[in-house]
Amino acid sequence: MTCDFLSLALPGVQKLSPYVPGKPVEELAREFGLRAEDIVKLASNENPLGPSPLALEALKSAFAELTRYPDGNGFLLKQALAERLGVSTSMITLGNGSNDILELITRAFVSPQHEVVFSEHAFAVYPIVTQAVGARPVVVPARDWGHDLDAMAAAITPATRLVFIANPNNPTGTWIERPALERFLAKVPENVIVVLDEAYTEYVETGDVPNGLDYLTQYPNLLVSRTFSKAYGLAALRVGYGICQPAIADAMNRVRQPFNVNSLAQAAALATLEDEAYLAESRRINREGMAQLEAGFTSLGLSWIFSRGNFVAVDLGREAAPVFQGLLRQGVIVRPVANYGMPNHLRVSIGLPEENQRFLEVLGQVLADAAGAGE
Ligand SMILES: *Cc1c(COP(=O)(O)O)cnc(C)c1O
Numbered sequence: 001m002t003c004d005f006l007s008l009a010l011p012g013v014q015k016l017s018p019y020v021p022g023k024p025v026e027e028l029a030r031e032f033g034l035r036a037e038d039i040v041k042l043a044s045n046e047n048p049l050g051p052s053p054l055a056l057e058a059l060k061s062a063f064a065e066l067t068r069y070p071d072g073n074g075f076l077l078k079q080a081l082a083e084r085l086g087v088s089t090s091m092i093t094l095g096n097g098s099n100d101i102l103e104l105i106t107r108a109f110v111s112p113q114h115e116v117v118f119s120e121h122a123f124a125v126y127p128i129v130t131q132a133v134g135a136r137p138v139v140v141p142a143r144d145w146g147h148d149l150d151a152m153a154a155a156i157t158p159a160t161r162l163v164f165i166a167n168p169n170n171p172t173g174t175w176i177e178r179p180a181l182e183r184f185l186a187k188v189p190e191n192v193i194v195v196l197d198e199a200y201t202e203y204v205e206t207g208d209v210p211n212g213l214d215y216l217t218q219y220p221n222l223l224v225s226r227t228f229s230k231a232y233g234l235a236a237l238r239v240g241y242g243i244c245q246p247a248i249a250d251a252m253n254r255v256r257q258p259f260n261v262n263s264l265a266q267a268a269a270l271a272t273l274e275d276e277a278y279l280a281e282s283r284r285i286n287r288e289g290m291a292q293l294e295a296g297f298t299s300l301g302l303s304w305i306f307s308r309g310n311f312v313a314v315d316l317g318r319e320a321a322p323v324f325q326g327l328l329r330q331g332v333i334v335r336p337v338a339n340y341g342m343p344n345h346l347r348v349s350i351g352l353p354e355e356n357q358r359f360l361e362v363l364g365q366v367l368a369d370a371a372g373a374g375e
Pocket residue numbers: 045096097098099100123166169170197199226227228229230235238239240
């Protein structure tokens with residue numbers, strides 16, 4: 001007798017597709033016989049600058065304590081964040097990446113009787129955490145690639161317990177402006193938790209994207225999640241955080257793993273938080289790289305979705321999968337987004353100027369070859 005174990009999994013889990021990460025550089029090097037140093041990876045919205053030098057220094061000191069368990073309450077990091085954000089430490093929950101925060105809020109509050117509302121083309125982790133607890137995902141059609149908050153508010157029923165909003169959103173880069181967010185928050189019943197995922201907030205330099213923290217007092221059902229993986233350049237270490245009313249943080253705290261954020265992650269995050277120059281440089285590289293890619297797309301006759309993140313979704317006007325493969329063969333890794341319902345787009349993370357240049361050149365060649373082949 002062989003047991004079909006997958007058939008024993010929760011029905012929601014059986015219907016899930018696993019998260020598809022960006023292709024690792026080493027894997028591409030092995031598959032195509034390329035040298036790792038010749039490969040450009042613009043696939044996971046990582047910070048192209050490398051980590052802050054202050055983080056590297058802090059890690060060296062932290063190595064000596066590797067035999068010890070980390071501070072399970074993340075005292076120093078929470079204190080630094082609280083001071084910086086103007087909230088109390090009791091409002092902060094640390095996570096093993098902000099993905100952990102998204103999972104903790106769901107596990108603490110959502111049961112199989114509940115519905116979780118999120119947008120079409122939104123971050124892939126929302127359906128995963130929803131279906132992992134057996135709840136029903138309610139996917140609201142996007143408008144102009146972005147969240148349709150009026151439709152999302154209308155999708156809330158007595159069964160809804162949680163709403164996920166990404167601002168800016170990944171993979172589209174679209175953002176929600178202040179009036180739309182305010183109108184939405186005012187409509188949501190107080191017993192429905194709104195998760196405002198601000199993974200890219202540090203990249204936003206325009207005044208039109210709201211800061212979720214401004215609404216925490218007025219809306220006690222709000223959770224803002226943020227991360228050190230993007231502008232702070234620590235994706236490998238996995239550290240994120242949520243900010244919400246202490247009662248919600250208390251519930252999340254009860255279900256988390258006791259040492260969910262390791263000591264290296266805490267030390268590096270604390271040091272990077274102090275590195276104002278690093279953040280400023282990250283923003284500059286991003287701003288200039290975005291302009292470089294937009295100019296390149298214009299030259300190639302391509303359109304794209306305007307983005308406030310550190311990535312941009314370019315519309316190839318044709319099926320993107322073969323172009324993705326063509327780029328890979330030349331050592332350029334970007335992200336196909338067909339699994340997000342965007343088969344004609346590729347998502348490209350902003351890299352260093354020379355990486356952006358290389359991507360644009362190879363993209364031009366691949367598109368010209370495809371056109372020449374009469375595809
Ligand atoms: C990258 C990203 C995250 C952050 O993930 P971490 O677990 O913090 O690395 C969260 N939300 C969105 C929308 C993202 O794109």
